[in-house]
Amino acid sequence: MKIKQVNLRHLKMDLLYPFVTSFGAEYDKDFILVEIMNEDGLVGWAENVAMPTPYYNEETVKTNWHMLEDFLIPILLNSEIHHPDELAEKFAHIRGNYMAKACLNMAVWDLYAREQNASLASVLGGTKKIIDVGVSIGIKDSIEATLDVIEQRRAEGYKRFKLKIKPGWDVELIDKVRKVFPDIPLMADANSAYTLADMNLLKALDDYNLMMIEQPLAYNDIIDHAELQANLKTSICLDESIHSLEDTKKALKLGSCKIINVKVGRVGGLTEAKKIHDYCLERNVPLWCGGMLEAGVGRAHNIAMTAMPGFTLPGDTAGSSLYWAEDIIEPEVIAENGTITVPTTPGMGYEVSMDKVKKYTLYSKTYR
Numbered sequence: 001m002k003i004k005q006v007n008l009r010h011l012k013m014d015l016l017y018p019f020v021t022s023f024g025a026e027y028d029k030d031f032i033l034v035e036i037m038n039e040d041g042l043v044g045w046a047e048n049v050a051m052p053t054p055y056y057n058e059e060t061v062k063t064n065w066h067m068l069e070d071f072l073i074p075i076l077l078n079s080e081i082h083h084p085d086e087l088a089e090k091f092a093h094i095r096g097n098y099m100a101k102a103c104l105n106m107a108v109w110d111l112y113a114r115e116q117n118a119s120l121a122s123v124l125g126g127t128k129k130i131i132d133v134g135v136s137i138g139i140k141d142s143i144e145a146t147l148d149v150i151e152q153r154r155a156e157g158y159k160r161f162k163l164k165i166k167p168g169w170d171v172e173l174i175d176k177v178r179k180v181f182p183d184i185p186l187m188a189d190a191n192s193a194y195t196l197a198d199m200n201l202l203k204a205l206d207d208y209n210l211m212m213i214e215q216p217l218a219y220n221d222i223i224d225h226a227e228l229q230a231n232l233k234t235s236i237c238l239d240e241s242i243h244s245l246e247d248t249k250k251a252l253k254l255g256s257c258k259i260i261n262v263k264v265g266r267v268g269g270l271t272e273a274k275k276i277h278d279y280c281l282e283r284n285v286p287l288w289c290g291g292m293l294e295a296g297v298g299r300a301h302n303i304a305m306t307a308m309p310g311f312t313l314p315g316d317t318a319g320s321s322l323y324w325a326e327d328i329i330e331p332e333v334i335a336e337n338g339t340i341t342v343p344t345t346p347g348m349g350y351e352v353s354m355d356k357v358k359k360y361t362l363y364s365k366t367y368r
């Protein structure tokens with residue numbers, strides 16, 4: 001394929017409910033939607049997962065637009081691409097900027113699948129027809145409010161419950177949740193809110209049969225996590241610290257974690273995500289797909305990725321209706337009894353609604 005045109009659109013959509021983590025509250029979703037077009041007019045779509053603020057990682061919507069416009073799109077336009085993996089090689093000399101690279105990689109994968117008249121899941125090597133999904137529950141005003149949300153999501157059939165924690169919102173929360181729900185698949189995500197000085201507090205979480213504790217220590221650490229993991233029965237899952245297959249190999253070698261949360265945006269695209277998948281599958285390291293509060297296009301890519309056999313744990317990609325009054329894809333993502341059916345139609349398997357995209361677009365620019 002040859003990419004003849006790239007459209008970047010800056011969208012802003014209101015979240016139905018604020019989402020609160022250890023690094024702050026999000027009230028809306030401010031993101032870049034990517035559309036690429038080949039010489040035949042066929043298009044591929046992707047969503048950029050950088051946030052407006054550099055609190056989850058160092059990338060932002062503005063730094064991503066800059067990287068896309070000034071460095072990455074000029075490489076992509078008019079270059080001959082036989083397989084999406086080649087794009088990762090073309091970007092390899094540009095350091096970091098994983099989210100910026102990822103959205104173009106994902107758009108090329110979507111377009112590649114459409115050119116093959118195959119689903120994105122199938123060209124990635126996905127084998128699952130349906131995927132199990134869980135929910136990520138942000139920090140609420142009270143433990144009671146958290147219990148209410150868990151009850152509601154449990155009734156809807158979600159398969160795993162992830163609670164965001166931070167200092168002061170941790171052991172007591174987990175203790176009360178476990179008393180009410182002794183058997184639900186439960187985990188905690190700290191988004192780097194602790195240090196090794198909190199060893200005793202984190203060890204106290206060992207008593208609650210958690211599936212895992214996600215990224216308790218610094219966002220860029222794998223050394224302290226290894227020390228913590230050696231002192232915990234509960235598996236540590238790394239999120240923020242893992243940007244590549246190399247990071248994965250090092251973290252596993254050091255014993256920094258036993259589970260990896262793969263976010264396609266954080267690792268630079270589906271090409272790298274697939275490498276991490278293949279490496280972990282061979283070694284029986286459980287994987288799951290993390291979410292970045294994506295709108296429908298990002299959700300569609302996550303579903304396709306999760307269809308790969310190594311994603312053995314339920315991910316964060318819940319139905320659209322938990323986040324949006326209306327999504328930008330048709331149909332929207334529907335979770336039924338905690339499962340999502342993997343689309344079999346060409347590409348990511350959902351149609352982008354141009355009416356809705358236009359409604360939420362603040363600014364757009366075409367590159368050719």
Ligand SMILES: [Mg+2]
Nearest residue numbers: 189214215239
């Ligand atoms: Mg996380």
